[in-house]
Amino acid sequence: MQIEQLNNIKNEMHKQFVNRLQENESTIKFCLGVKSSGITADKKALILSMIEYVSERFDNALVMFDSDLDDGLTVFCGGKTEYYGVNDFNAAKTVVDKYLA
Amino acid sequence: MYRSHILVCGGTGCTSNKSFKIVEALNKELAERNLSEEVKVITTGCFGLCAKGPIMIVYPEGTFYHSIKVENVPEIIEEHIIGGKPVERLLHRENDGKVVNSLHETEFMKKQVRLALRNCGVIDPENIQEYIGRDGYQALAKVLTQMTPQDVIDVILASGLRGRGGAGFPTGLKWKFAKASQGPVKYVCCNADEGDPGAFMDRSVLEGDPHVVIEAMAIAAYAIGSNQGYVYVRAEYPIAVKRLQLAIDQAKEYGILGKNIFGTGFDFDLEIRLGAGAFVCGEETALMTSIEGKRGEPRPRPPFPAIKGLFGKPTILNNVETYANVPQIILKGAEWFSSIGTEKSKGTKVFALGGKIVNTGLVEVPMGTTLREVVFEIGGGIPNGKKFKAAQTGGPSGGCIPTEHLDVPIDYDNLIAIGSMMGSGGLIVMDEDNCMVDIAKFFLEFTVDESCGKCTPCRIGNKRLLELLTKVTDGTATLEDLDKMEQLCYYIKANSLCGLGQTAPNPVLSTLRYFRDEYVAHVVDKRCPAGVCKKLLKYSIDKDKCIGCGMCAKKCPADAISRTDYTAEGHKLASMAIDTNKCVKCGACMSTCKFGAVKKG
């Protein structure tokens, strides 16, 4: 094995770990509200796409369902909470991008 | 990609609590509900809180479930994975009743800093890719491509890393000596013998993160100029052995062990050698003799292994936990590591907490944490409202630390100053029901059993010491015997061949130093204050408390309890009495009596 191969595996596995980390104060949490809709097939498809998208861009972020929140996307970041009434992947991507900076 | 990960502990503690059945049940339930593509179940190494096993953590929420049963699985899948709400009933409650969602918010975890255990409870130890995903083998890649062997040694020296297996010898210095030794063949060994009763840190690292040891040994080999390593691990650790062998096989398959690693021209191979469980085989020279296929007996030093070790070649031997720190030091730098801990003891130390403590398990704390923090905050204190009496560190080579030293920051030098030692990290807590003479006897019996017999001071001296100690617990010793014991301790320490004999009297010396009054009570008053030493025990029945139910007599295996003529006021039946000549002091009467009428003293 060469070092590039090692790094490729590392980057691939890193994505798996993004949604498997212990949150801390600097973790950004993207929460999909499911209180009113429940975890539907659409919501599942949305969360998987978002996990993929977020894991490629963040080291310390979680994407999760939250059954205490209604529909939409709520983002917890640096002690602040913002709500976005988005329920599709394209709109959610724009929200995620806002937090990249 | 998975939306949720369910991590289940597959360490020895949780496995013995049948955590594998939980894994089976989870996989079955997920498959039945078509969730296998969305939710992944991972068997990990130890999370640390062994007392509460089987342990499960559900990510991304980080929800901590413990004492899980197979029956709980459908509920967790239904409510948490499908419904999105943790099952509150199964969450952890602190001593004050507060519900805690995440393991990291528990009092047990708050003060811990996980360096050596950083991957335990996080990755699947049987999957090399998971280790790589957590920066695994990056340190090896770095040393092979960007550092000279001398650079590696300089970093380890500057980090202040000291050996975690016993005496705390500076790791960088050991590597420096071995590098300086001339010769084409050198060896790198790992000590995973872990013979101290109550210690299980090394087992947990091997079970939870075996690749870290492989990576560190390869780094050490590069630093000293070696191409062959051996891990000496006791055969009584089947899970650790299996996972380590799997990890070695995977590393070979990926070309991380073997020839021309990462195309750099560096070769390194690694093999496991199984130990048969002799304590003395943890001593470095005995360990090497055992790897050579001979009877595991120590050899005189010098020459030290760095000059003449395994098969007569320059060798380094380090403990599992020592190695577990190395890749992080290489990646994050000596300064980062040395910023943790105390002036002379850098980094963290893993302790196996056991004995009379609420949170039995594995804890990793920065050097300099006090015993009070470990026992009362992380460990949750003493169960059943009992009082702390002492903590034993360093296993059979260590000593007992009494209440007055609870606030001493734990590091190598402080522990030696108060008559104990770090040892490998066993920490056994004792309460008011423990007899300190009996504790000293327990450890001495262990070392007498485990002495290899090669040198006379250890073989015969410790046996004589044990005889004197037995006189104390039998109530036949004199005060002169106590002085004789102390003198004998110093002879044994000064004249034994290896560390086993040199440290075997420590538990006796430290209990004599801090608990002499208990020894005196045994000798002068013929009394064991904790009520443990059988020969000094007497059971009796308080005739006014006894209601005469006769349950004690039914339970007595020696037929030593009979009814008297005396009926206490307000009772209908005559009370019972114990014939002390017949009594075998088993305590069955006491545990049977619901009225507190049986006394021990």
Ligand SMILES: Cc1cc2nc3c(=O)[nH]c(=O)nc-3n(C[C@H](O)[C@H](O)[C@H](O)COP(=O)(O)O)c2cc1C
């Ligand atoms: C009787 C005896 C038993 C020992 N058992 C162990 C053991 O089980 N594990 C261990 O790492 N060191 C043990 N040691 C210490 C080793 O001899 C050696 O110092 C240590 O493995 C070196 O590694 P380190 O520098 O990384 O601590 C023992 C020493 C003695 C005297």
